[in-house]
Structures are given as C-alpha cells and as structure tokens.
Amino acid sequence: MKFEILPVTRFMQNCTLLGCEESGKAAVVDPGGDVEQILARAEAGCLKIEKILLTHGHIDHAGGAGELARRLEVPIEGPQIEDEFWIDSLPAQSEMFGFPPVRAFVPDRWLEQGDRVSFGKVVLNVYHCPGHTPGHVIFFHPESHLALVGDVLFKGSIGRTDFPRGDYDALIHSIRKRLFPLGDEVRFIPGHGPMSTFGEERQSNPFVGEKI
Template identity: 45%
Template sequence: MTLQVEIIPVTPFQQNCCLLWDADTKEAVLTDVGGNADVLWARIQELGLDLQQIWLTHGHLDHAGGVADVRALKDVPVIGPHADDVFWLDQLPEATAKYGFPVSPVVKPTQWLNEGDVVKVGAHEFQVLHIPGHTPGHVVFYSAEYGLIIGGDILFQGSIGRTDFPRGNHQDLISNIQQKLYTLPDATEVIPGHGPMTSIGHEKRTNPYVRAAD
C-alpha cells in the first residue's frame, strides 16, 4: 500500500508534472500535463503503469497544453480544474500558439472539481481544495495520508502565484493560502507547479508574500 510520486518537469516553463501511482495496483495518474507527452508516456511504459486519469490544477498552457497529446495515446478522463477556469482551457489554442508551444486544441474536462471533492489514484485519496487567485478555478490536491500537496501555481518556495492575469485576485490568493493551506500540518510537503519542493511550515515561517494569519 504505497503511493509513489515522481516529478517530471515539462515544457520550456519547467512545469512540475507529477506521475502518481499505487505501487500495489500499478494504477497511475498524471497531474498538470503541460507538454512532453512522449516523455511522460515513455516513463509510464518503463514503469509498467496503467494510466487511469489526468488531474488538472488550473487551465494555464504549461499545465494543460499536453493533455490532448496524452489522450491521443490513451483516452483517459480529465479531472479538474474547477469550472471557473473554462475560459483558460477554451483559449489553449491561442495561448499555446502565442508562446511557441505545440498548438493544443481546447481541453474539455470530463469532470469539473469543487471544494471537498475527493479524487483517487489506486487506494489513495486526495482531497480537492479550491484556491482562486492565480486563476479563478485553481484547485490543489491534498493527501492527508501522505502529508502531500500537489499545488500548481499557488504557493512556491519563497513565493506565490502571479495574480496579474484576467480574473486573478491577489487578496483571494492570500486569504485562501492562509485559511486552507497554512491551517494544514506544518510537515505537509508541497510540490509546486515550478521550482523545488517546500513545506507548509517552512512557508509559514519564511514566505515574504504570505505569513500565517494572526
């Protein structure tokens, strides 16, 4: 009964795609498939895994631009983000073209997510937390069992997500981090969308953008 996690940076933005799998059943999930579907698929084959789902934290191109390419290899359900990010997923063709990525079609999730939903990889559950601010439909995936957050572009080591996009909201981001992330155990590890891993306790003590609420 072991959850395995491997970070595979994808796209020129070095986005931390995660390959999660249940070591007993070999059932696997990819999170935030920004691109490099061939690399991801080769790793899945190498490990002998059975890809079951794709989970998305939000609709930005570096997190969703490779979804169609993976689904061309295996047509798995796309779970998330929250429906408020539909406008981002609808503009993937223009966004990927603008940034010189392989052009992605519009991505239409199989299932939108809401606060309190639960998603599973094999026997292992992750709770869905809705954290608007970077994008309005951003979610993160939290495993209480393993003390692990798949965090997307919310909280980075020493930084936070940008909020200068359409429908971004700085105050929402700060208050949601304080109320939904900084209330988790300090030892909870965070895999951000970019850069090195961190922990809730470390960011509460040192993050210059958002401290624990008084």
C-alpha cells in the same frame, strides 16, 4: 503513494506522475507538454495511467492534457469550472507562447471544494484555491502528507495574479486559510521549482509568512 516530478516544456513546469504502489495504477497531474516523456516515465515505472488531473488551465499545465487523454483514452478531472475560459483559450495560448498547436477540450469532470479524486486505491482531497486563476484547485493526500499546489504557492514565493481574473487577495486567502491549515509537516509540489513544506513557508515566505 509514490510520485515522480517531471519538468516539462520550456517553462520547466512540474508535471507529476503519481503511482498507487498497491495496484500499479497512476495519475498524471498537470501534463503541460512533452507527452512522450511522460509516457516513457510511466512505462519505465510499470505504471498504468488511468486519469489526468489539472490544477488550472494555463498552457504550461494543461497543454498536453488533451493529447494524453486521447492517446490513452482516460478522463481529465479538474480544474474548477471558473477556469473554463482558460481551457477554451488553449489554442490561443499555445500560439502566444510558442507551444506546439493545442486543441481545447472539455474536462470529463469539473472539480469543487470538498471533492475527492482517485486512482487505483489512492484518494486525493480537492481544495478550491482561487487567486492565480479563478478555478485553481490543489490536490492533497493526507496519508503521505503531500499536496500538489500548482501555481498557488512556491518555495519562497507565491503565484502571479496579473493574468486575466487573477486576484491577489483571493490568493493570499487560499494560502492562509486552505493550505496552511493542512499542517506544517505537509510537503508540497509547486508548479515550478523545488518542493517545500507549509511550515517552512508559513515561517519564512516573504509574501505569506507569519512576520508579514
């Protein structure tokens, strides 16, 4: 599996284009906006997008999902259903944060702990990791030791929990009990900022490191 990180919107959210090297099929994770940019990169890489995956329902992660799904006639999978209220509020979120008008949508599939999602011949494992939002999920590709963690964990930091239904204790539990056990060698793509590894964060992250 190959990947390309595409920072989108003025929040510089890490939308990720995942590609199956064998089939040329692709999935887009968290298309928060800038749909034309996403489509151009897929075309440049000779990738056919067949699915949209969402970690959670915040505008900078999900704002472009509905438009992209309509234009390509592809399904949206994720997040977990506890984020339904965030998806329903996308129009209000877009107005609040000065985004182009966005319509709410219903994902074709809500995801749960233990589910799997696929595109081409690539299979990703789904982990429910609440805290930043109640329905936040992450995607893990064991073969390449790569995780896409949305706003759960960052290089040197963790996700905010001061939004509606955020839960600090749940977030810490998600990181320590669901992310870190995947392995120190696992690289992760956060929702914003540079990549890191779970091992590096387990050792040195000031919020969830071993010395805390």
